[in-house]
Amino acid sequence: MSTLSQHPEVQNPDNTDAISNSTKVDLSTLKPAPTSEIPSQQSHEESHDDPSPSPTPKKPFILLRAWKKLGITPLVFMIMVKPAISAVIAMGIYQKHSVAVNYLNLGYLIIIISIITVPILPRGKYLMNLFLCLSLTCFGCGMVYLGIWAGVKARQHTTPSDAPLSVAHGYNSSASVVNAIFLMVNMFGINTLRASRVSLKIPAIHYTIFTLVGFTYGPQQATVEHARRFTKELLYAFLTGQAISTGVALLIIPVSSRKVFFGGAIGFLQSCRGLLKTQLAFVRALKHSKMCDPRSTGDSTIDTADEDRIRTDQRAIFNKKLIALKTASTGILLQGAKLRDDVIFAKRETAYGKLTETDIQHIYQFLREIMIPISGLSTIGDIAERMGEEKNAPNSASGTNTEGLFQDERKEWLEMIDTVHGSFDNMIQVLDESILHILISLRFMPAPAAKSEDVEKGPADPQPGQIGFGDYLQQKIEEFREQRSTHLRLWAEERGLSSVFQTTTKNYTSLPTEAKPNGLSPEATAREVSASKRLHVILYMEYLLYSVSMAVLKLVRFAETKSSDGTFDKKRIIVPKLKTVFKWVRGLINGEDTDPTANVDQSAGAEPVYLGDSFQAPRDPEHLPAKTRWQVIGNYIRVIPRFLGSDSVRFGVRVTIAVMSIAVMCYVRQTHRFFVRQRIVWCLIMIAIGMNPSSGSAVFILVGNLVVTFTGMIGAYINWYIVDQKTAGVIVLFPFFLMFYFYFVAKFPRFLIPIVAGCLAHVLIIGYELQVRVIGLEAATATGQPYYPTYKLAPYRLLTVGAGVVVAYIWTIFPVPITEASVLRRDLGGSLFMLAKYLSSVTATVDLRLSDEGGDASLPSSPLRRLEKLTRKFLEKEVVLLNSMRQNLAFVPWEPKVGGDFPTKIYTALVEEVQNVTNYLTIIAYASESFPTARAKSPWLAQFASHRSSSDHESHKVTTLLALLSASLANGQALPPYLQAPTGFRISDELTSDGGTVLDLRNLNEPGFRAIAVIEVAQRCVVGSSERIVDLARELVGELDFSYSVGNPSGSSTLLGTGTDGKERVD
Incomplete structure (x- = not known):
């Protein structure tokens, strides 16, 4: 890791994965390539045969062992620390009375907002997220004030002018109805938007909390002045939390989107080095595949128990190498998918660095050109298995061969594999050095110390980081291609193969034996087909490795160009292009998943080209293309019912119904006070942010939320009572609990929602108790909420959050479950x-x-x-x-x-x-x-x-x-x-x-x-x-088949009496 500190814009490689949620896969299940597979850059001359035994190394300090055992990398540490710092800053500043008077009963929201603004995001993503959060917060403020103001006016119009103060300021059904309507409309709108725009997921949570708190406390506001003051305090709480989170995100362990991309590129290239070694080991294990199993070729002389045991062991070796190859290839694909999202934010970011937006785009394109062929090599195992199954198939051509016809096939295949392995070994070693050269040339790694040249041996080959390495790589690629071509020709000539494709074409295999060029018998033809297929596999492997080599060569040339043209000599202010900004805005408005036809350029004045239907907009089976202006207008009108029938609208309706099923208690006279006293608003918040479109994830989140929220309650008890309820001790201990929660967020991302729910339960309990100490009991109970000591408040918080989770689950499976x-x-x-x-x-x-x-x-x-x-x-x-x-x-x-x-x-x-x-x-x-x-x-x-x-x-x-x-x-x-x-x-x-x-x-x-x-x-x-x-x-x-059979299901008889088998399957 220390090697990465030399890059001008990458100080910490473990920040490479800094909270990129683009790849919807649990990356924690993937392990990086073993370091032993990446060759050391130390020369063999440094090793020596010292017969003296080395001293037994001392065990590291117990804390270091525990740190390593827990897997607390710099990335994990950053995820643990930054939310804890945000929360403790928010909690600390609220302890001053002059600060607390600006928020009154809503001060605990500062802590919550400072956490859910997600300060652990990279700078580019965070600023985009902050912009959206601020926009929706301000819009929500306007909606809340409008709704409360309308409720106040409804109260004034339905309250007699001479009514006593208890009536004028008490419960009013008209004000409650107005606030309820506003709440329904806002819940429907924001959840529909959240379902249709993934980028609005975090800002939608801010908007949801703002409107739920605003419209549930809105009916209590008796005058416009009260409404204005309440809305201002709520807005200040949100803006303060967002400001604290912004300071932590940008100043404490800052992580830029460019740094994330560069770190991801480093990880991708290092994984490529490990993957190439894994592929080389798999090529060696191909001799144990089904393709060269002697039993599958009809050789019945090998049928002993020892041979069965040996064959089983060999297959186990092959399967082990195949699984390792597939795992490494999957990791490469996931890293490539993550790079695709990281490069978008890296290009949008304004920075003071050396590589421009165009350079970043070029690096990504070169890495993508490497990813396709290098991950394609993992398909060799699948191809080998398919060929083995074809040979074992009852109707395969080899099944009709006489015994012993293919007795030399295994020997031929082993010779071929050994030769291929030797050639691949040399080429992969050169590619490994080439990737190291790229890392050094792009300043991702420091250059190794220069070695003195041996004058007697003459000039040595260029080493990674030296000028001229690109020419050396190109020479090795040409030598590899020529060497493999020569060997394949000799191998084919020895077996009488003149064409790799000859026996697989319809026009050749359809000819009778005497009409074929060599007059081969069916048995000899079958052997030629088998040899031809193997030659196909070898060509397949060679071409992909050659393609990897050429893709690496392109990146080597690019890195050498940037290293020599002065790009890394000085830093400069880098601003994104206007085109990039416009594309971001358009994607934000239209959504990331735009129509494919939007990417098709329609250039005026071009030569007329007739395109297929798939280039055009999808056809409507119920409407012909519009011809008149009114028909065009009608097409726009039909967008409205189509939108109202979409999945996102259905989800918005479901969430709205779920929220109002509990929120109705706030607007009914008999239950209004109970709703306020027991803080049921947090039940609504858990319903809104915890609902999911499908029942399987709903069960997962239900169980997770209940378990982790209970853990949060226990943590709050410990946090409060272990320091004897002393404010200073509570605040000092508080960030350690948050670090504990977010450690599991970093290690187990799929449990994000339940862990955050437990963390919020802890914050609600501790934050409220400290808030009461600052503003006093009278101000804390002014909204109608009674004060509860911690041992009572914690179970109430648990019950409200748990009830919200249960209600969210009920409305996920009712009335129609989306499984x-x-x-x-x-x-x-x-x-x-x-x-x-x-x-x-x-x-x-x-x-x-x-x-x-x-x-x-x-x-x-x-x-x-x-x-x-x-x-x-x-x-x-x-x-x-x-x-x-x-x-x-x-x-x-x-x-x-x-x-x-x-x-x-x-x-x-x-x-x-x-x-x-x-x-x-x-x-x-x-x-x-x-x-x-x-x-x-x-x-x-x-x-x-x-x-x-x-x-x-x-x-x-x-x-x-x-x-x-x-x-x-x-x-x-x-x-x-x-x-x-x-x-x-x-x-x-x-x-x-x-x-x-x-x-x-x-x-x-x-x-x-x-x-x-x-x-x-x-x-x-x-x-x-x-x-x-x-x-x-x-x-x-199933299959649409009304045939019947008597006795033998394979020979079905139809009502038409044809007697043909209509249920034949293709194996």
Whole structure:
């Protein structure tokens, strides 16, 4: 960690993750790559063989051991300390009477607001959050004053002028009704807004507390002067809390959004180093996969118990390496998703630094180019497993082979793996040094001490941080490509393979044996297919590693440019561009999830291009496109009922009903005094901020809130009585309790809401008791609230908060529960339809890049540019849906079980297959990005494109399949009968009969050849995953099939007497 202090804008790497809630995944479950996997920069010459035993190291001090055991990193410490400091400052200044008189009974709100303004956010996020909190607070102040003023006027109009003071200032039904109406309208509006705009979640809590406190105490305000004074005190309390939080956020352990992004970039690059080592270990373990299991090839000579035990141990090694690879790859993807949100705030921030907004954007783009291929390498394990399953399938080609035909396959595969491992080992070592060079050049790490050169050995290779390392990396990449090409050619020639694709194309395999070029028998052809598939896997691995190398080379060149052009020589004031500010404002108004067509540039004067329906706005099946002005106006009017029927409005109505079910006590004569005396307003606050749209998370929050609030009550008892109720002792001890609460927030983010609820219970109890001591008992009871000592107040606080949590849960499941299961099924249906869009857009993108008909991608008006934008948009939405489905799966066990069990395994498998298809489609799109450059370097790709058949539409069948599956799952309807996934969705299947030689191995080094091989492998995996999705969906919703069978269900007879099997499944 100390190495990071050298960077001009990164002083603490553990602040990299400083409260970025963009990735809706629990990052605490992921472990960083082991430090042993990251090679040390010390030379081997420093090690020595000293036979003398080293002294036993002393154990560290007990506090240091405890600190390390608790995992209190600088990030965790910052999350613990900053809220505690805010709260103790607010509590401390309120102890002075001249300060307290400005807030009277609302002083404890200062402490609460100083905490929920979230001072632990990075500077950019905090300032945006503060701006929204201030805006909504001021707007809420205006609404509260308007509502109370209207209530006062209603009181005056319904109270006789000669009424006694007890009547004139007592309960008034008209004033209560007016305040109740204002409360309902504001609760509905803010909760609808909170559900539709994620960025307003924290400001909405401020607005909710302000309006609830204002409109529940509003009926007591008898005059306009009382209303004005009450509203002013409430506003001052909020503004003071926000001001204290701002001072702590900006002055105490300050964390800028730029620092968070730079720290995230450091963590991403360091994780890449560990991931490359993990991938190298997995390549070595490929020899233990199903793909080279002797038993799967028909060799019956190996069937002893010892061999079974050895095979089991080998499979365990393979599975262990595969799990480690998937875990590391998942961590990389999560870090990449977090970087995507961090870069937005880093670009918006005004700073005094060295790297500009454009530099930050370039760094992010280079990191994203690294992320796709390096995470794609994790799919090798899935591909190997699929090939092993194909060999074990009853209808596989190898099943008809004579015994011993493939007896040398394992030996061939092991030789191949050993050679690949050696080449990968050298290249990964160079990439590891390259990443270190990037960190040094960008001043993320200090440069190592220069070593003296050995004159006798001649000039050594450039070391990380030295000039010319980029040229050294480029040379190593070219050597790696040439070495691998030479080996693959020799390996193929030894086995008589002339084309890696030859035996997988329809036009070749459909020929009879005597018509094939080599006249191979079916057995020999099956072996050639197996060898060809393995060659595909090797090409797939090589291409992805080569792509990682080229992406790292781009970042190396960028870092060297910035290191040499004087960027790091001095700091300068950096201001965001106006375009960035406008995009932020537009996103704040329209929401982050805008319509995809908003990203499609419509440039005037461009060449007319006919675009598909997906480029246009979605069609309305109930209305034709508007033709007249009145019809256009009618379309705008129809937006209103569409909005009122949205999910966010439904949630707003549900929260409003829940709040008013308890708030009605405040506006009824018989229960008004009880409501005020027992502080039921905090029950309303817990209802409003604790409600969730689904029942699974509601149960989780219900249990968590009750348990943690009880813990907060116990903590308040200890805080108050352990120091003998002395004010100084209470204040001194108070921040340690808050640090205790927020320690668990840092370590277990998913428990954020319950932990904050317990913390607020503690604050309410201690803050109120100290407030009474400052302002006096008479002022404390002026609002009608009796004074309770701590031992009585704490249980009352617990009961009010607990009642609010229970009521929130009741109105979550009543009258119609929105279960996690229903949300999951809906999201799964939407995810499949989004996947169909993504597949269609990726296929169209590949076609445009192959045919070179998409125009210049740098021009906003080109069809290829528009298509690329939509493709990225579909991918982002698909990732969001996948994260949402995983969260819902985690909450499903918390739902009340009524009826049969939820098919968790099937849904988990479906989510994983959707993730697999998304991964492979992303790799296809990434591989096709090299086509324009390849076409410019060599005519081979143009020749390949000219031999493609334009009448092959197998890819569209997969899109149709996914759309049908989406509709069935979303609506809970049975699948159409006889639904199967197409088997010909491969790019080599599209070649015409005269294009067979274009895929000969002599073209291995042609630009684009390996990219075609990668697309071929990924397309085959897409088809395999589609087949699995069909089978899993059929288990969930069934199939539209009225056939019947007698005795044998596999041979069904239909009413039409065809006797065909309509229930055949694709395995």
